[in-house]
Amino acid sequence: MSYAISLTVNGTRHDLALEDxxxxxxxxxxxxxxxxxTKKGCDRGQCGACTVLVDGRRVNACLSLALSLDGSDVTTIEGLAQGEALHPVQEAFIACDGMQCGYCTPxxxxxAVGLIAEGRVxxxxxxxxxxxxxxxCRCGAYQGITEAVRTATRRMSETEERAGA
Structure with missing residues (x-):
């Protein structure tokens, strides 16, 4: 028996049949x-390497059954950049050395994108x-990660203010 689902992933609709x-x-x-x-780290929801956005909310993809997400909008790291233009969070991670080995970076x-969108920090x-x-982050790049989120939050806020002015 197969199960039919439809997901929009990075703006593209996918109609899929799941056998399991x-x-x-x-x-x-x-x-x-x-x-x-999207990386498979612990496969138990403890490390966050698999974080994606589902309908704008942060989720651990390793804990989310695909079948339960029928009709959802999923954004992965591949869907952030607009052509060659990086997302402000991606730019900030580079500028602030928010990575070392890079495995956890996506x-x-x-x-970080989800956290900024939540607007609570x-x-x-x-x-x-x-x-x-x-x-x-097993490498301990937390200082750079924190600074990258701060920098991206400021830049995105400034961009919104200019757009609204």
């Missing part, structure tokens, strides 16, 4: 859609660290 109702969003993205930027960036480093606490 236990397929996670992470495995669907990596194995069926060849979107390998999940960190997706979590502002420029407060402690609140940013708390908001990002579900994403682990």
């Amino acid at each position: 109702p236990r397929v996670t969003l992470l495995d669907l993205l990596r194995e069926r859609l060849a979107l390998t930027g 999940g960190q960036i997706m979590s 502002g420029d407060d480093p402690e609140r940013i660290r708390e908001g990002m606490s579900g994403n682990l």
Whole structure:
């Protein structure tokens, strides 16, 4: 028996047949859609390497059953840049050295995008660290990650202010 689902991933609709109702969003993205930027770290929802946005909210793709997301809008790290123009969070991670080995970086960036969109942390480093606490970095790049989120938050806020003026 197969299960039909439809997902919009990075702006493209995908109508898929799932043979196993236990397929996670992470495995669907990596194995069926060849979107390998989303990383499989712990596969238990503890490290955040698989963080993506589902309908604008941060989720661990390894804990989300694809079948339960029928009709959802999913954004992965591959969907952030607009052509050659990086997303402001991606630019800030580069500028602030918010990465070392890079394995956790896609999940960190997706979590940061979601955190900024939630609008609850502002420029407060402690609140940013708390908001990002579900994403682990084995290299310990936390200072750069926090500064990248602060920088991206400021830049995105300034861009919104200019657009509204």
